[in-house]
């Protein structure tokens with residue numbers, strides 16, 4: 001079987017850095033940066049489209065790789081300033097095989113940088129190239145390339161975290177500015193609520209906090225911080241906490257503000273848990289994580 005995976009050749013635990021340039025940007029003929037066109041109810045699967053990258057191995061067995069499959073857009077899960085998330089069903093006709101995906105489509109930023117472009121890019125090595133010049137000049141191609149970079153960064157981050165065993169949606173594929181993820185929710189297409197939307201009792205709060213601390217420890221030991229952690233960027237699927245929205249993942253060792261990002265993440269979530277009835281002190285946890293990351 002042909003393998004497009006960006007991960008399979010890498011040693012399982014190699015740490016990917018935010019500034020690893022996604023390969024599709026380097027060999028970027030324009031069409032690869034564009035979101036795939038998809039006719040409602042008639043689109044072939046984009047699994048094998050030119051330029052597509054697949055998520056890490058071992059691939060979960062629910063991922064549909066058959067070329068006879070078709071992708072159907074089932075509607076919008078959420079629209080945002082920087083990306084829209086759609087529910088997509090990929091199914092093999094005349095069989096029972098189907099899966100649901102969350103398709104996150106980054107927009108080409110029109111008039112400004114993504115709000116995350118500022119501090120997160122510090123310490124990142126930007127190579128001068130035709131693509132980076134187009135990005136700086138905000139040509140149509142440059143804007144598309146920026147959106148593609150964020151999609152690529154999130155794809156790489158999710159793949160790395162998934163391989164580390166952190167609870168994140170499995171990144172099924174990346175195609176230009178579109179990222180297709182494991183759908184976190186019910187088989188009928190109801191998405192799992194964000195943490196901000198649930199009202200857990202004390203016992204449930206404790207279990208969610210434990211899962212969060214475990215995830216933060218794994219991240220810190222890998223030298224990483226989420227960078228935009230909040231009760232809006234975590235989903236609660238039954239009793240499982242799932243981290244999402246990771247394009248700005250921070251390499252806390254390289255980024256001069258790494259420790260600040262880490263502390264901010266912990267402070268924001270500790271405040272939420274405290275307000276919901278589980279008093280947690282962010283300070284000892286921040287100290288522990290900073291220590292785990294080896295940045296002090």
Ligand SMILES: Nc1ncnc2c1ncn2[C@@H]1O[C@H](COP(=O)(O)OP(=O)(O)O)[C@@H](O)[C@H]1O
Pocket residue numbers: 077078079080081082083084085102104169181182183184185191192194232233244245246
């Ligand atoms: N894998 C997923 N499964 C189910 N819903 C998702 C998934 N990814 C994102 N969503 C939904 O889309 C929303 C926006 O996704 P997010 O990655 O946070 O993007 P944004 O940059 O717009 O905040 C989430 O709050 C969640 O409701």
Ligand SMILES: [Mg+2]
Pocket residue numbers: 232233245
């Ligand atoms: Mg979000």
